[in-house]
Amino acid sequence: MTHRIAILGASGYTGAELVRLIASHPSMEIVALSADRKADMAMAEVFPFLRHLPLPTLQKIDEIDFSQVDLCFCALPHATTQVVVSALPRDLKIVDLSADFRLRDVAEYEKWYGQPHTAPDLQAEAVYGLTEFYREDIRAGRLVAGTGCNAAAGQFALRPLISAGVIDLDSILIDLKAGVSGAGRSLKENLLHAELSGGTHTYSAGGKHRHLGEFDQEFSKIAGRPVHIQFTPHLLPMNRGILATTYVRGDAKEVHATLAKAYADEPFLQVLPFGTLPSTRDIAGSNYCHLGVIGDRIAGRAIVVSVLDNLTKGSSGQAIQNANLMLGIDETAGLLLAPMFP
């Protein structure tokens, strides 16, 4: 059985990544692609790397007949998303890749995104889409909110540790290194090759990055009390990949054992042997997340390093993993592609 798929916002990187992955999916067929400003263009004009695929012409959203769609991926900017999703049929299965439905508390949304939420009912309905931790809710969900890519990298490192109570909750620090595709196709001077290549800098430092809203929500929920971590992202001269260096206080071997046990049966979360740390090169283009743990020379301190591809496991791959659950098919369908190296 083939599931009919629509992708809204197909002219951005996560939209294109959805198309790339679905091209290898055994039971999904793309029946509609939207891109408002590029409506009526062929996808091959917008993304020539997809020219070998038979794909529908780009449309405006209101031209799509959603009665012929089984599941809709929504890869639009935040704020726009809540308006668009509000106008979609209320029985349409939706996997959203924006930030609009990640935070359950509308006050938190307004705090981090600087504007009131206009669709609080949808926000209440939405399931948080970190697959490995919300499987049953996602399977039963209608509207699933994909996580932030950095938020995913950090949570894979930390959730089992907080659940198991093996680390101090008041001294968690994530120093994160992110590739530039996470910034999307935005036209900004500092994203130009001439300015970005060959150097690095922090961004949203000092506790301003919006994915902190997700960390706060999730970690506090697990711990049953407020947990606030430190989080400093850096932009690196690479296109894909996130490396999160997470500093915790706890026994390193216990930290490792806790992660290894938690992810023993997870197809995409791979815990390396104790003392081995991962590289972003080893997951590029794939849905895998590698995690490594090492002890610091200072006793009682451990370092967890997690890597994933922000466009795949961090957004579009995660979205398909969630869609697989929602459609009742094998969770790994279409997602077992090996990474690309070099």
Place this chain on the structure above:
Amino acid sequence: MTHRIAILGASGYTGAELVRLIASHPSMEIVALSADRKADMAMAEVFPFLRHLPLPTLQKIDEIDFSQVDLCFCALPHATTQVVVSALPRDLKIVDLSADFRLRDVAEYEKWYGQPHTAPDLQAEAVYGLTEFYREDIRAGRLVAGTGCNAAAGQFALRPLISAGVIDLDSILIDLKAGVSGAGRSLKENLLHAELSGGTHTYSAGGKHRHLGEFDQEFSKIAGRPVHIQFTPHLLPMNRGILATTYVRGDAKEVHATLAKAYADEPFLQVLPFGTLPSTRDIAGSNYCHLGVIGDRIAGRAIVVSVLDNLTKGSSGQAIQNANLMLGIDETAGLLLAPMFP
């Protein structure tokens, strides 16, 4: 039915690329991997990006039981290859990725590779592996010699034009731009990131590049008289991809029409609309080759630009395409992965 595959030389980039692609192949199973100096290591130690795959431990070649192998990919250095292949069972299907069996004339081999060929009988048996032009021979072949990656890029641009007689044979010039993975995992100062990134230079300029042996052999054969082209490769600060800018004298529209017709039914060779030229970004990681044609402002001169991924269509993808033919399965099996962008 699953075909049992061995890969000799699995610790290099083309070996790893074979594993990456076979991981998505519907009917191939890897039963043996060799790497002499890394024998007894797990593939995941040599290439951590493959750690999610169940793979045989690396062996020495003489430890492999070839009676349990249906087809063997040989990804060893030239010169070594002829010694190794000579010692393999004479009924074993082999796809070789080295240069050892590409040139039919042993004198040409000695001229370009600087040493006599030690297995001229095998050389005589070998089929030249440019799939789209040697399909029937490959299907019937036992030993197929994969082409040079640059040689493939140039031949896709030129073979139909020479066949059709639409260009002048004495003024063909290829200015080629190559990514660094084509140089393999060799430890050379000029391949270090610190030295290669951020700049470009020529290599093997002035008619010294060994792939000229293939161009001479193939173009002269098609034309029925000696054809010698100019060929200047450049090394670029990118990992994958070849862009061949081919300058010919002939009518540009006729050149375009000739290529478009020749490749109309080819699944992997895509001719862009007249006047549109391709980018290496649009084929990275895939088995596709894009070709574009434009006329110069000087009447009677045309420019053909062809792009392919040196590790995929230029070597390991081509090798699997040939293996598919030799095994009697669908030529495109395992090779329809979309490129990765960005």
Place this chain on the structure above:
Amino acid sequence: MTHRIAILGASGYTGAELVRLIASHPSMEIVALSADRKADMAMAEVFPFLRHLPLPTLQKIDEIDFSQVDLCFCALPHATTQVVVSALPRDLKIVDLSADFRLRDVAEYEKWYGQPHTAPDLQAEAVYGLTEFYREDIRAGRLVAGTGCNAAAGQFALRPLISAGVIDLDSILIDLKAGVSGAGRSLKENLLHAELSGGTHTYSAGGKHRHLGEFDQEFSKIAGRPVHIQFTPHLLPMNRGILATTYVRGDAKEVHATLAKAYADEPFLQVLPFGTLPSTRDIAGSNYCHLGVIGDRIAGRAIVVSVLDNLTKGSSGQAIQNANLMLGIDETAGLLLAPMFP
């Protein structure tokens, strides 16, 4: 004696490069910097790499008191430039880095730039700023038009050969590889790191690149008859540097001897030993141009490779070299910085 310098268009890359170079100049002092949309900002806000320098605040052009300026560099976009320069004092020494005064024939300007020239009197007055070939005119000039960066790279390879009559004039072909800073700080999708890095493509192929106007003008003048070359530029994933591979018909040794003799006393033009070809890495950030010559395997064909830094010898360094001549100081003043490697 210190010469008072103004830079119009200081918020672009060539403007910033002028500031970088003048910071080491023994007898130039920057007294005014303009950037219309960024007026009233400190230069350190626009270019933090210049924060250690005491520099004037950015102004609008009409706020500058040109009576206090000895020489003005104009680093504005073409078309804008002719309007701005028309309004400047007619006795002010100006080195222009735009395309507006490079072509002596207004019809050629209109042909290549798509609009009529509005200041033909200034165009007639302007001296073409290829320093090594127009020294006396530049020394006596008031308005000097810097060359295109690609145009400089190609002319250094070809002018002495055309003058000496050692090559065929009807089969000259330049295949050029350019770094991305040549495109300036323009906000275009294909200049984003995510899209440019890791790949290459042609641009303005087929005889459409505007620097052909300069090649036509200069080569025809030297030859005393029309000379039209082929010219195909490629954009490379590197920030600085141009490598021009120039294919000519002529005796390679004679080609080399002709260049070596022509540039024997030039401080910035370095001809490598016969058979050695240059790399862009070896001139990055400097005012040097390296040239190499090799013979092709086909007798009677030679390849000249020239490399320079588009922002230095290709624009801002050349501009300072010209300014030095116009101010009567040592031509090399401030320009002997070694390249930066790695």
Place this chain on the structure above:
Amino acid sequence: MTHRIAILGASGYTGAELVRLIASHPSMEIVALSADRKADMAMAEVFPFLRHLPLPTLQKIDEIDFSQVDLCFCALPHATTQVVVSALPRDLKIVDLSADFRLRDVAEYEKWYGQPHTAPDLQAEAVYGLTEFYREDIRAGRLVAGTGCNAAAGQFALRPLISAGVIDLDSILIDLKAGVSGAGRSLKENLLHAELSGGTHTYSAGGKHRHLGEFDQEFSKIAGRPVHIQFTPHLLPMNRGILATTYVRGDAKEVHATLAKAYADEPFLQVLPFGTLPSTRDIAGSNYCHLGVIGDRIAGRAIVVSVLDNLTKGSSGQAIQNANLMLGIDETAGLLLAPMFP
């Protein structure tokens, strides 16, 4: 007056960087260059980017007449260095760039470098070369030991804070991002462009990096009690530059004020306005170090980010700064070059 300079180990990156910088130095002349395995080669063969400079031919060390040398830079590997320096005249001024004389305690040297020190008398004589904090000792010194590049980046961020007692000494953490030239010209697979570009990974994590020996020595000395920090370096796909993200507990404004005051008169250490964080792009190729401070959202925690060029301020620029002091000339001579951007 011109000072006669020898450079031992001129075929590595720090050796070449010394030559690049000295080329612009007003009062240093290079009279001898050594490179044992490349003796008798011209420097231009080893580093073509230096071909415009008149330089002595490479020699073996024992061929150099040190009676004609005023100051010797030693850019050799550790362990080799102590042997070589032991054999040099005992009145020769030496600036060493290796690790051999950085640690005052021979036991610490053996602990971090894995072998006993063979020249403990020289180790005792050596002055630690962090210029801004050891000026008087350096001025009077004969043998000055350049610091580790990472060690410099971290100390600039932390020394004044420890001195002033404004931070907690038991929770200091440096997460460092380093460009690849810091690894030198070593031929290792993971330093190849094909493997390093496009990704990132940690190295020497968990408290194993040797520069911790310097941190321990210096911070404990300042504090008057043992101070052990956490330090995790990451290798980034860029050639030059270090960005050290230093996490401390203390009042962010006080941290900023302390650094601003400490470095108010330092020509090379630039403290940015509170809340502004630096980029490695803004110091590339220069002797400047930029420092920024921001407060975390968690009260009482501050983040200090320091950036410098590992080859310049982190090694060869620092070495020249020290040499200037030892020779009694202006400390900034030859070191005021602006960074290169883009």
